[in-house]
Amino acid sequence: MPKAHVYKRDHVNTDEIIPARYLNTDNEAELATHCMEDLDVDFVKKTQAGDIIVAGEDFGCGSSREHAVWAIRGAKVQTVIAKTFARIFYRNSIDCGFYLIELPDVFEKIKDGDELEIDYKKGLIKNLTSGNDISFNPLPNFALEIIADGGLLNHISKK
Amino acid sequence: MAMTITEKILARAAGKDKVRAGDLIDANIDIVMCHDVTTPPAISMLKEKGIDKVFDPEKIVVTPDHFQPAKDIKSAELHKRLDTWAKEKKIKHYYKLGRAGVCHALLPEQGHIRPGEVIVGGDSHTCTYGAFGAFSTGIGSTDLAAAIATGQLWFKVPESIKFVLNGKLGKGVYSKDVILAVIARISTDGAIYKAMEFVGETLADMSMEARMTITNMAIEAGGKNGIIGFDDVTKAYLDEHLTDKKDYTVFESDADAEYESVEEFDCSKIEPMVALPHLPSGGVAIGECQGMEMDQAYIGSCTNGRIEDLRIAANIIKGKEVAIRTLIIPATPVIWKQAKDEGLFDIFYDAGCVISAPTCGACLGGFMGILAAGEKCVSTTNRNFVGRMGSPKSEVYLASPATAAASAVEGKLTDCRKYI
Known part of the structure; x- marks a missing residue:
């Protein structure tokens, strides 16, 4: 069952998500092996396919490197739940067809290691550990359309 | 409207x-x-x-x-x-x-x-x-x-x-x-x-x-x-x-x-600032952090690697020797040539600085001035996130070219005003 990895931090930045010393490649599998390395050196080791990153405000601030999204996606993380997201990271995620969840009181509702089941269509997170249902606002429609098309390039090719 | x-x-x-x-x-x-x-x-x-x-x-x-x-x-x-x-x-x-x-x-x-x-x-x-x-x-x-x-x-x-x-x-x-x-x-x-x-x-x-x-x-x-x-x-x-x-x-905002x-x-009240690690918002007046020992000074980048920045740094460094590793990175070839023609390279060379080709280099921890664990760098760049210029255990202090130059001369965070 997908587990939450909670970082009780604001401003988790792109240098922590994927340090620039690894930006000499854009290979997603290779980037994934360094995902979150400067924040939590054990992240990749302890993360299983489908797990979820949870953090505070301004997640993904800093560089425009889409490598940050690719590293997270490459590490098979299914989504990031944060209080807020930095603008370029948010936009890059939508462009890549990678869903993000904004949740203002995230730290009250999700603890490290909680098992979560997410229904993206209904906007509902089932916290199987605490037994609580957590509703969230889905992404705006234009973003959902881009994600449904599998990212921005597919979306514009269709137009 | x-x-x-x-x-x-x-x-x-x-x-x-x-x-x-x-x-x-x-x-x-x-x-x-x-x-x-x-x-x-x-x-x-x-x-x-x-x-x-x-x-x-x-x-x-x-x-x-x-x-x-x-x-x-x-x-x-x-x-x-x-x-x-x-x-x-x-x-x-x-x-x-x-x-x-x-x-x-x-x-x-x-x-x-x-x-x-x-x-x-x-x-x-x-x-x-x-x-x-x-x-x-x-x-x-x-x-x-x-x-x-x-x-x-x-x-x-x-x-x-x-x-x-x-x-x-x-x-x-x-x-x-x-x-x-x-x-x-x-x-x-x-x-x-x-x-x-x-x-x-x-x-x-x-x-x-x-x-x-x-x-x-x-x-x-x-x-x-x-x-x-x-x-x-x-x-x-x-x-x-x-x-x-x-x-x-040319566009301009309407008055309403x-x-x-x-x-x-009130910018007349602003003092030379240093953003302490590990966020660019960590700015304090130099008086609150001066004296902190540095290992490196980095003068360059898209923030402060232009000719005016190099002139400001050279004016402070002129005739002195730097106490720490000091990197000068003119941001473009034109700036590089200007700095050379104006004699700034001589000033930097005489002081013991190194001058590189134009590059983003170590600003983002790429190369040309990477920090080891425990090292501190006063830098004219724009970010001081964890690991930004090298080891996740290094620290970056953001400042103006004048503050970086004065700090290079003394080997510690220094109020540039004493050299101006």
Whole structure:
């Protein structure tokens, strides 16, 4: 069952998500092996396919490197739940067809290691550990359309 | 309907009479900036999707900068992909090694930035160009691919925050200190998704180089764009630098335009600032941190690697010896030559500094001045995140070229005013 990895931090930045010393490649599998390395050196080791990153405000601030999204996606993380997201990271995620969840009181509702089941269509997170249902606002429609098309390039090719 | 300068530029780009904050628009892009880290993946994406076209080979500006000259085999491969593509697509403004430079210093210098235009680039500090009264913002590789292919991108029109900068800067205080003070007040997400519009008499006395330092760091407050209106200083710079296309449209905010908020600063009270690790919002006056020992000083980058910055640093370093490793990185070949011709290299050489080719280098922990665990660097760059310039256990202290130079001389954070 997908587990939450909670970082009780604001401003988790792109240098922590994927340090620039690894930006000499854009290979997603290779980037994934360094995902979150400067924040939590054990992240990749302890993360299983489908797990979820949870953090505070301004997640993904800093560089425009889409490598940050690719590293997270490459590490098979299914989504990031944060209080807020930095603008370029948010936009890059939508462009890549990678869903993000904004949740203002995230730290009250999700603890490290909680098992979560997410229904993206209904906007509902089932916290199987605490037994609580957590509703969230889905992404705006234009973003959902881009994600449904599998990212921005597919979306514009269709137009 | 009253509009801000940002709204007016985006309205023009969307072919509309008016837009308001919150509107979703498709904007025509005037210039797309491409460098060696984010563009190769964009090229690969386009190839993979079978999208072969480039919207306009004259409106795409390509310069490798982050890892140039290539620092290792992998970055050489990135450069090769960029080079093959730029030649194949007959990109008119392709700056190869020897002419390439740190993108945000290079594009204005080479006359690619015009007021009223929409500029996007695969780099978060693309907001720099807003100093010219343009809308300019950083994007990732997928957006870059879309912009390269179609010349259009979707935008949500941002709300604007007005920053009123009043008062004359004191001795030893520069635009870098002003922007560090702004970010210290509003935090690294204080302008998230917003346009940061800078106005006020303090700007009138600043060169374009100094203004670019301010808009460069809009992203460090989470801003979508930073913008400064057109004036005589802008015009004089453009008269000197525009070559290709010399016409442009000047927009200005209406007096009754709507702002989400207004922040006023008495800049005469700002002191030399240092942003302590590990956020650009960690700015404090030099008095609160002076004396802290440093291992390295780094003077360069898209924030402070321009000729004016090198002159300020040289004036302080002249006739002295630096106490710590000191790297001087002129941001473009033109700046490099200017610094050489003005005799600044002699000053730096005599003081024991090292002078490099133009590159983003160690600003982002790429190469040319990487920090070991436990080391501290006073740097004229824009970010001091964990691991930004090397080991995750190193520390970066952001400051003006004057503060970095004075600190280089003493080997510890130093009030530059004693050397001015």
